[in-house]
Amino acid sequence: LSDHPTKAAKEQGVGARLLRKEDARHLQGKGNFIGNMSMPNISEVAFLRSPLAHARIAATRVAQEAENVFLRDSLTGVLDIVADSTLPSYQVSAMPPLAHGKVRYVGEPVAMAFAPTRAQAEDLTELIEVDYDDLPVYVDVASAAAATSDLIHDEWKDNVFVSLSADKDFDKLAAQADVVVTRKMNLSRQCMLPMEGMAVLAYWDHQADQLVVYASTQVPHLIRTGIAQFLQMDQEQVRVISPDVGGGFGYKCVLQREELCVAWLAKTYKRPFRYLEDRREHLIAGANTREHHYEMTAYADRKGRLLALDAKITINGGAYSVWPFTTGLETGQALGNLPGPYAFQGYRCTTRCVATNKPAFLPYRGVARTGVCFAMELTMDALAREVGREPWEVRLENLVQPEQMPYVNVTNKHFDSGDYPASLRRALEMIDAQGVRERQQHAEPDGRLIGLGVATYTEQSAHGTSVFAAWGTPVIPGFDQAAVRMTPDGGLEIKVGVHSHGQGMETTFAQIANEILGVDVARIRLVHGDTGRTPYSTGTYASRSLVMSGGAVSRACKQLLPNLQKIAGHLMGADSWLVQFENGMAIAGDKSIPLAQVANAWYLNPQLLPADVDPAGLEVSVGYKPKVDTGSFSYCSQAAIVAVDPGTGSVEILDYVVVEDCGTMINPMVVEGQAIGGIAQGIGTALYEETPYDEYGQPLASTLADYVMPGATEVPNIRFDHFETPSPHTEFGAKGVGEGGAIAPPAVIFGAVNDALRGLGVEVSQTPLTPHRLLEALAQGREA
Numbered sequence: 001l002s003d004h005p006t007k008a009a010k011e012q013g014v015g016a017r018l019l020r021k022e023d024a025r026h027l028q029g030k031g032n033f034i035g036n037m038s039m040p041n042i043s044e045v046a047f048l049r050s051p052l053a054h055a056r057i058a059a060t061r062v063a064q065e066a067e068n069v070f071l072r073d074s075l076t077g078v079l080d081i082v083a084d085s086t087l088p089s090y091q092v093s094a095m096p097p098l099a100h101g102k103v104r105y106v107g108e109p110v111a112m113a114f115a116p117t118r119a120q121a122e123d124l125t126e127l128i129e130v131d132y133d134d135l136p137v138y139v140d141v142a143s144a145a146a147a148t149s150d151l152i153h154d155e156w157k158d159n160v161f162v163s164l165s166a167d168k169d170f171d172k173l174a175a176q177a178d179v180v181v182t183r184k185m186n187l188s189r190q191c192m193l194p195m196e197g198m199a200v201l202a203y204w205d206h207q208a209d210q211l212v213v214y215a216s217t218q219v220p221h222l223i224r225t226g227i228a229q230f231l232q233m234d235q236e237q238v239r240v241i242s243p244d245v246g247g248g249f250g251y252k253c254v255l256q257r258e259e260l261c262v263a264w265l266a267k268t269y270k271r272p273f274r275y276l277e278d279r280r281e282h283l284i285a286g287a288n289t290r291e292h293h294y295e296m297t298a299y300a301d302r303k304g305r306l307l308a309l310d311a312k313i314t315i316n317g318g319a320y321s322v323w324p325f326t327t328g329l330e331t332g333q334a335l336g337n338l339p340g341p342y343a344f345q346g347y348r349c350t351t352r353c354v355a356t357n358k359p360a361f362l363p364y365r366g367v368a369r370t371g372v373c374f375a376m377e378l379t380m381d382a383l384a385r386e387v388g389r390e391p392w393e394v395r396l397e398n399l400v401q402p403e404q405m406p407y408v409n410v411t412n413k414h415f416d417s418g419d420y421p422a423s424l425r426r427a428l429e430m431i432d433a434q435g436v437r438e439r440q441q442h443a444e445p446d447g448r449l450i451g452l453g454v455a456t457y458t459e460q461s462a463h464g465t466s467v468f469a470a471w472g473t474p475v476i477p478g479f480d481q482a483a484v485r486m487t488p489d490g491g492l493e494i495k496v497g498v499h500s501h502g503q504g505m506e507t508t509f510a511q512i513a514n515e516i517l518g519v520d521v522a523r524i525r526l527v528h529g530d531t532g533r534t535p536y537s538t539g540t541y542a543s544r545s546l547v548m549s550g551g552a553v554s555r556a557c558k559q560l561l562p563n564l565q566k567i568a569g570h571l572m573g574a575d576s577w578l579v580q581f582e583n584g585m586a587i588a589g590d591k592s593i594p595l596a597q598v599a600n601a602w603y604l605n606p607q608l609l610p611a612d613v614d615p616a617g618l619e620v621s622v623g624y625k626p627k628v629d630t631g632s633f634s635y636c637s638q639a640a641i642v643a644v645d646p647g648t649g650s651v652e653i654l655d656y657v658v659v660e661d662c663g664t665m666i667n668p669m670v671v672e673g674q675a676i677g678g679i680a681q682g683i684g685t686a687l688y689e690e691t692p693y694d695e696y697g698q699p700l701a702s703t704l705a706d707y708v709m710p711g712a713t714e715v716p717n718i719r720f721d722h723f724e725t726p727s728p729h730t731e732f733g734a735k736g737v738g739e740g741g742a743i744a745p746p747a748v749i750f751g752a753v754n755d756a757l758r759g760l761g762v763e764v765s766q767t768p769l770t771p772h773r774l775l776e777a778l779a780q781g782r783e784a
């Protein structure tokens with residue numbers, strides 16, 4: 001029962017590569033998604049959405065025959081969704097459940113209708129006429145930030161949500177530099193596209209006298225808080241259940257106005273209503289993310305050792321701040337995480353999030369770290385070029401060294417443990433960097449150009465209370481709870497408030513319990529994502545579930561031990577301190593009895609119990625908080641080889657390696673699956689995915705024919721190595737890993753493409769690198 005068991009110490013415990021329990025139901029099509037629920041007398045909901053990006057609503061007319069049609073004014077008792085922040089520069093945006101007075105992006109819901117079928121509900125929305133008076137449209141951050149009239153939010157002083165800045169020893173250290181390198185990088189706006197879009201079904205439970213909301217969400221307790229707050233109800237009057245969720249990725253960690261509207265219908269009519277976002281709605285109005293702009297200047301010595309960094313970051317925040325995270329999250333995280341895994345000491349950075357006439361910006365897997373890694377790593381590549389060294393040599397010069405751990409960096413990030421340079425060296429070895437350099441000496445037979453890219457990043461996970469508070473979001477705590485109960489037959493029920501929607505927690509949390517209590521993983525049931533049945537938790541995001549909630553499961557299981565040992569010892573006639581649990585058995589020396597017999601004594605044969613047994617029995621609920629509040633830092637080096645076709649502009653990824661360290665792995669297979677999924681998404685960001693807008697703010701990719709995602713043929717076979725440096729602060733020494741994969745691919749792939757194009761004097765730095773963009777860059781390079 002040590003805190004740091006060795007790998008595969010137990011067949012099913014911590015470190016075992018167990019197949020995921022939850023996969024069987026999904027592979028057999030037996031998942032329980034909101035889209036396939038049925039309920040008697042259910043009505044389907046549709047929204048009328050704005051055709052314009054910025055306009056005043058001059059008049060609305062509802063045809064006389066239109067029933068069950070709603071505008072903002074008809075939603076009595078509903079407050080606007082207001083996501084407040086404690087950041088001093090923050091301007092608050094009120095997001096009405098349905099647009100009111102004006103519309104701020106194409107696709108904004110203006111009216112709502114319900115009917116027995118979705119098609120009928122959509123027909124009803126056609127009976128609403130809206131007159132709009134055009135306003136100037138702000139698509140890009142420059143025009144939005146420059147505007148002084150016709151602002152997106154009338155009461156604001158300018159179109160800037162929030163701006164933050166940092167300056168640490170910048171002037172002093174920059175002045176010592178021999179080399180100065182300046183670059184600009186841009187990440188385009190994109191979507192998230194979980195397989196299942198937004199989905200919500202709400203009804204009134206007359207027996208419990210409660211509003212029950214099924215939501216496809218990562219954060220059921222937060223959604224309950226939001227719904228109760230904005231519908232002005234008591235929290236205990238609302239129960240939120242998150243059933244199977246077809247992917248979250250950040251899109252589902254916020255309260256959506258459609259969710260609030262459907263909840264209001266159920267509260268008002270006391271019967272079931274459902275809304276399912278369709279793909280077009282999702283692409284136009286849903287999950288917008290990633291649009292970052294960087295101006296970077298690095299100051300270094302002749303070897304490429306970074307002395308200081310100057311950065312200006314602008315984020316296109318769209319029209320509204322989402323509840324509860326606000327635009328402060330992305331802005332604050334960009335400012336604090338830009339320095340990445342490097343040890344330089346001079347830093348000056350300003351970060352602004354600008355409001356535009358696009359849908360609200362949402363957190364997406366990796367959050368700001370994908371952008372800052374892209375900017376930082378391309379700066380490293382440029383610096384390496386400037387000083388005439390290999391890109392990895394310059395990185396090795398700058399990475400925090402293992403003997404410096406624990407290390408506090410220039411933005412006060414507390415790196416807990418690890419060997420960053422070793423992970424990069426291992427990645428270079430795996431990808432055979434020297435071999436690539438030799439290969440590059442000779443022309444490829446097909447005329448393509450070969451390039452090698454590398455990136456190292458940290459993944460701050462399981463952020464504590466103070467970290468979220470610094471981003472202006474005080475509602476997020478750095479702790480979590482779990483309840484554990486042994487069943488009368490020796491199985492186990494674990495209840496957690498987080499939600500597993502692909503992360504495999506039904507398996508990994510069972511592995512934690514197995515490690516401590518020896519219960520067969522097949523006999524452990526995880527109850528999650530239901531405010532009516534689980535302890536409170538703000539939910540699953542920020543790679544926090546394993547460290548926080550898994551930590552709580554570990555503590556709860558440990559707290560169950562003394563009573564289990566006492567009862568088992570008593571039944572076996574052995575000292576309780578001798579009793580251990582393995583493979584479903586209680587063992588003391590050469591004596592053993594099944595756990596089921598111990599549980600049976602507690603529940604069904606109390607006359608067999610020792611007199612001093614704790615009446616809390618085989619059931620505990622505990623809270624858990626890591627030893628520090630600053631988060632645990634996973635880190636990772638990724639490297640790739642690409643082949644660039646200068647004739648067609650296509651980029652093929654020939655090899656991709658990952659050397660990651662998330663501390664002790666609970667299940668290495670799940671860790672690899674998490675990384676692969678993230679990398680697939682990162683490849684999308686790098687090469688394919690984009691939500692373009694025209695000058696009128698009209699979205700130009702509203703179907704999957706226009707919005708290109710990577711498929712199986714675009715995602716290469718990814719090769720892994722793992723380091724396991726335990727965190728000193730967490731149960732089992734585990735650190736979070738869920739977002740990491742998505743952080744580095746744009747940096748790695750652009751680094752590789754730029755390496756391939758080196759001889760042509762061309763550098764690319766705008767995602768996604770479509771063939772069109774690449775050919776354009778090549779043409780410009782030839783002109784220059």
Ligand code: MCN
Binds near residue numbers: 365547666
């Ligand atoms: N794990 C492990 N050993 C470690 C770390 C993690 O075995 N040292 C396992 C955990 O037990 C868990 C999984 O890996 O089963 C992810 O754990 P964690 O890093 O704690 O991340 P969360 O569970 O909090 O998941 C959130 C994270 C985020 S923020 C996004 S975004 C994302 C991601 O997870 N969205 C996902 N991965 C996703 N995967 C799927 N399939 N679908 C999403 O929507």
Ligand code: SMO
Binds near residue numbers: 249
């Ligand atoms: S974007 Mo993940 O839900 O933190």
